[in-house]
Amino acid sequence: MGTPLLELRGINKSFGPVQVLRDVAFTVQPGEVTALVGDNGAGKSTLVKCIGGIYPIDSGDYLIEGKQVSVHSPRDAAQLGVEIVYQDLALCDNLDIVQNMFLGRERRSGMILDEPTMEQLASETLASLSVRTVKSVRQQVSSLSGGQRQTVAIAKAVLWNSKLVILDEPTAALGVAQTAQVLELVRRLADNGLAVVLISHNMNDVFAVSDRIAALYLGRMAAQVKTTDVTHAQVVELITSGRSGALGLAEEGAAA
Amino acid sequence: MGTPLLELRGINKSFGPVQVLRDVAFTVQPGEVTALVGDNGAGKSTLVKCIGGIYPIDSGDYLIEGKQVSVHSPRDAAQLGVEIVYQDLALCDNLDIVQNMFLGRERRSGMILDEPTMEQLASETLASLSVRTVKSVRQQVSSLSGGQRQTVAIAKAVLWNSKLVILDEPTAALGVAQTAQVLELVRRLADNGLAVVLISHNMNDVFAVSDRIAALYLGRMAAQVKTTDVTHAQVVELITSGRSGALGLAEEGAAA
């Protein structure tokens, strides 16, 4: 499929004495939804934070569109066109919905913030995500429900022209209708040519929207396969034991 | 089925100008799992926080085992045998897993904390919840993954002899195996005679373990029915529009 948009090779990451990622390889193609799955504590969020520049990588290669890059901060990642919704949603509780959604990319006219434009755009985006219970986009995010917060974070990430959108368990707190909207949105982003990474524990969702599945097991990449090549049960096996038949880590690798 | 363990009548709750709960009635029977469902922002978590004494109720009756009680703080709720896992998991990031799990109910021998006992119990409980990636129960919870945090919160709540256990979206961040364990645990708690309230957006889970379903719609209780009396589709309709055929809010009520 040509050069991948994002390619990671041999990524290692430790926290003090604890090695969380070992020699992880990961590729993401533009126009595709790549599902990243793995058990709790497998290292998915850590991998995403390494991609986003939140954590420095101990060693390994980070390539965007085939070019080696070094990402030291979220600013670097954003400049490379990487947009991420983190699992531990980072919202400023003291700001309102509009202010959070445009944080770091405020619309301006001259020096002055263009509040009306931002307010209007925020309303429209939220409405398109099936959020109906938010009373006002001028509400502080501290007063939002779990699902509403998650929606704000998602809306924030998709408002921008980016090349790669990574969503870490975006639908965890969402209702039925909202989940459907987000999955549809994910598909639409990929169809528009963006690369999308979706982390989820919900196999139905994964199989519904993804083109490829990457499975992490205890900090190692067990396998990265086409969704159409595997079954539900195989993926669950990969997640829980790191291998499934021919797929997955070698015996001794899994034991390490 | 005799006196309900928990009965709420006519509960109202506003935040400043925003009325979040309107005239809500809710009953929970011992030995049953009651699923509380509703759209994002419907007021589920707010209702749970009112039960737990986090928020004061504006008006309404709160009965435990048929007796009117007044709950002003989480201490009051705990003394009545109500144990809650909140959606916005409240863990002390500066404490380790054991310390968090026993917070407020430390084991002591004499005046001195009985650390070995607590450490042992914590390890056993976590193991029974299929958590395999936690390196040490002496790890600070700030270093845990999303799912690991959630498991700690659940383990904390079920460690105690309580009469009513309320779990607000407990499986949102959990992996496949862990979710199965928690659902099994929920069922087992109910079978042991406890009353359990489970909040979830996942209809499969709801139908798998619950005896009754209560649906909130825009802060009103749309319906509380036996799980066996309704279908998947009906519940989704209740959630999204507040009514489904004969069930649910009257037309004008839904419009209010």
Add this chain to the structure above:
Amino acid sequence: EDTTDPGAAKTPKIGVILPDSKSSARWETADRKYLEEAFKAAGVQYDIQNAQGDKTQFQSIADQMITGGVTVLVIVNLDSGTGKAVLDKAKAQGIPTIDYDRLTLGGGAEYYVSFDNVAVGRLQGEGLVKCLTEKGVKNPNIAQLNGSPTDNNATLFKEGGVSVLKPKYDANEYKLVDDQAVPDWDNAQGGVIFQQMLTKANGKIDGVLAANDGLGNAAISVLKTNKLNGKVPVTGQDATVQGLQNILVGDQCMTVYKAVKKEATATAELAIALAKGEKKQVSQTTKDSESGKDVPSVLLEPQAIYFNNVKDVVTDGYVTKDELCTADFAAKCTEAGIS
């Protein structure tokens, strides 16, 4: 409210601003008392305030006194700048002023009433020399424990003291081993500083020029721990009960007594006269180094107090016998002839 009406400001009312309550106990315990007594006796209205060492407060108090219709303003400035600002404001409003205890350079007050601060320092220096001579110490090592580095008076005290000791240092009769200022006149810090002086000099300090009784007591406290108290003369100032007691038991060499009552009474007399629109003649003048003018002055002489004239302070009523001669000191009091 009529006080704000320019025409009605006829009833004499005297405003006094004291500087603080921490550099010395005298302001609140002595000056306020004596001034009040004098004003009451003369039947004039008065308003005595303390700026608590805060310049902003000093100025707000002045503003308010001017606003509140005082007819004479008496100030003890915190520094010449603020003092001058206040005197200028008062003058613009036609209010005569008196510099009390501290001269405001360039301020142009009507009178200046004070003890000579350099003379205070000189008495301390002379006292130290006297005590060292009496003890027969040859080539003594001297430590100087000065007052707050931000207090101009401390500079004057030091100037006076050094004027006596400098020739001895130069002649190698005495040796200056340490010289440090104590921030905020803080006795606790003074104690630590002296402890370090003593350590640094390896215990070889034979005389301490301490700027006031509080600092003197701090030094004595350290000497006591090293069982050197009584052997090393220490100076002081203010004739506090504590200082006098230290003198009685022989731990302190001397203190400087400023008869605050005289100063207060003299000031009150001048102020009352000014309030009545009279201008009294005084004999002395002080040269204002900034404006070059001679300010009419009443300059009082401070008195050095040693063991044998402690009784003068009691006789003066500055401290009472009850305060001074508690059980521990009764015998010494008798010895010193205090009855």
Add this chain to the structure above:
Amino acid sequence: MSAVTKEPATAVAPQAARDEGILGYLRGYGQKVRGGDMGALPAVLGLLVLCVVFGLARPVFLTAPNFANLLTQAGPVVVIAMGLVFVLLLGEIDLSAGYTSGVCAAVLAIMLTTHGYPWYVGVAAALATGLVIGLLLGFLVAKVGIPSFVVTLAAFLGFQGTVLWLLDEGTNISVRDSVIISLENEYLSPAVGWGLAAVTVLGFAAVQLIQQRNRRRRGLKADLWQVVAFRVIGLAVLVGFAVAILNQERSRNPLFSLKGVPIIVPVVGVLLLLWTFVLRRTAYGRHIYAVGGNKEAARRAGIAVDRIRISAFVICSSMAAVGGVLLASQARSVDPNTGGSNVLLYAVAAAVIGGTSLFGGKGRVLDAVLGGLVITMIINGMGLVGWSSAYKYIATGVVLLLAASVDAFSRRRAAASS
């Protein structure tokens, strides 16, 4: 712009204007206040209570001359507090702000008096000193990572020494430059005062109208015209009343007239406008709040957190420099105690009483002004009561506590209903 917003909005914007009419607006405001969102109300209430108490105790407190005193006395504290708001908004503290103003005042005095430069050179030097100090503090906090409490405590000691050193171990330097002196000691002519009042009110009205028009154009909910009119008229009454009082004759010397708005008032007014504009209408201000609310979230949003932190210290120290100039003007001299004693505590207290949180993310520049007035009023009022030092200290503490508890009660109410 993005894949999503290109789609036509499928639902109406969530916020529907439900409360119609002026009554609905008032009801909404009442609910907001009862819900604890009181804005400037506690500080204003505090001011009123203090006026009544001190006014009863000492009628002279409520006279025109004392009102003018109050405003000039508040100047330095308010200005230093304004700068502190920026640092507090980040959840940091600057313990050295007081002595920073002292250092800058000393620089000013040395330039003016010792070297005889014109006032603008002196002020420029003072501001430059403040800027460098801010850069240094910010660098140590943001880049080296030492907690701001420790950095600024060290600076507190260091600058105390620096002032002493600049002033040659304790001399004091007179400031005689008429421009500098005028800042805290001169008054606008009555006509200029009225002109300024008019400009203020008209400017405010214009800004309000433009904002509301912009919102209406976009189809966003705008305020009722009655409400806008009420705000404008309210401001007009307040400003007009103040100017009228200040334009009364205050001199007790028949040969000499003393009236008008103190020059410090427009100076503080301009600073208030400037910083309020920066905090509320620019991206930079937004980022300050974001960093204070959740540093990690701000970082993830691509905000250069370190730069924001450094800049806040620079603003704080520069405002302290301005405060230092005012202190020099007020005292007409600079000495080693300038900026010391309680200057810092009063400034922090001003910001906090106004409603700025010490934990970051919440606060306005206006808080510093209102809180500074509260603090100054306490000091001013205490100066009128002829108590001894001991009682005055105690009473000041108690009054401060009472003023703060107005705020605390409002916030408790807020906490109870959320």
Add this chain to the structure above:
Amino acid sequence: MSAVTKEPATAVAPQAARDEGILGYLRGYGQKVRGGDMGALPAVLGLLVLCVVFGLARPVFLTAPNFANLLTQAGPVVVIAMGLVFVLLLGEIDLSAGYTSGVCAAVLAIMLTTHGYPWYVGVAAALATGLVIGLLLGFLVAKVGIPSFVVTLAAFLGFQGTVLWLLDEGTNISVRDSVIISLENEYLSPAVGWGLAAVTVLGFAAVQLIQQRNRRRRGLKADLWQVVAFRVIGLAVLVGFAVAILNQERSRNPLFSLKGVPIIVPVVGVLLLLWTFVLRRTAYGRHIYAVGGNKEAARRAGIAVDRIRISAFVICSSMAAVGGVLLASQARSVDPNTGGSNVLLYAVAAAVIGGTSLFGGKGRVLDAVLGGLVITMIINGMGLVGWSSAYKYIATGVVLLLAASVDAFSRRRAAASS
């Protein structure tokens, strides 16, 4: 106990002892330090650096007499800082702790000198005063809801006045009671010093052994015996070395002997043990950390948050009272400056340099001791360098900054790897 724990554990406990042997342990420690979890290391490093610097500048700094000075000088700051740790652990501050110690010292002096009561009555009165003050502050913070910064700032002013009032507007009261004086001015006889050292080391060894045995019994991972032995021997060497130095003759007066461990050392030692025990081994201590880490989580866990907050202020003020007794003992006199000036700042700095966070949830009582020694060492060393005040202030600031940056660098490392 519950439905879950009744089930037999289906998996092994997660923490498997993977690093075997003494080498593994050392490797683990190295990784921990490199990972930024340095414990007391920064403060200890800071102490060593200061020793070297001052020792080179003034050799007398490293002599036995100065070591004894250092310990007695550190007493009050360390004790007040210990109390502050409790308040800081909650993320609160007590600006009034310094003057609280002043008020309590004044009460002590009045009881002893003015009224002639025996020392224990005086101490009891001082402690009772501290307790009441703590209750008052805690009540205002926890129940009324005024931010602790404002409450204790008001108290700072109020208590300043109270000291003045108690001391009749500024007189000094001498303290002559020999028991009180002995606290900061007398020494244990050499034999008693050695006895105490032995008890300390043996006690420590016993506690360590019992703990490890308890863990082994439960099948939990325990430390290697080599490590335990190393700790015990390390302590023994340290304590023995200190006692040996302090038992040297220090007198400059040939007629009279001056040697032994200062009495303040065992006093501080007992307080350190007591509060460390409370914080680390009791449920109450656990709750302090919990409230400081996440107040809401603590509340939800059923902890009586208000009571915890009040109690922390009570402990802080009571320790300030003890500090006040020590201040009175040190100066043999109480005056209106007692507890004022920089006492509070030094105490807070001591806690913070030791590693206690100002944002709550992190800190130990030992921090106060180590940090207090750092601060005192700076002041002590500065006292030996005969600079003018200006340079001393500046140098103190710079040294404080350097001491703090040892800590900052270690923490930056921690942040970078997590």
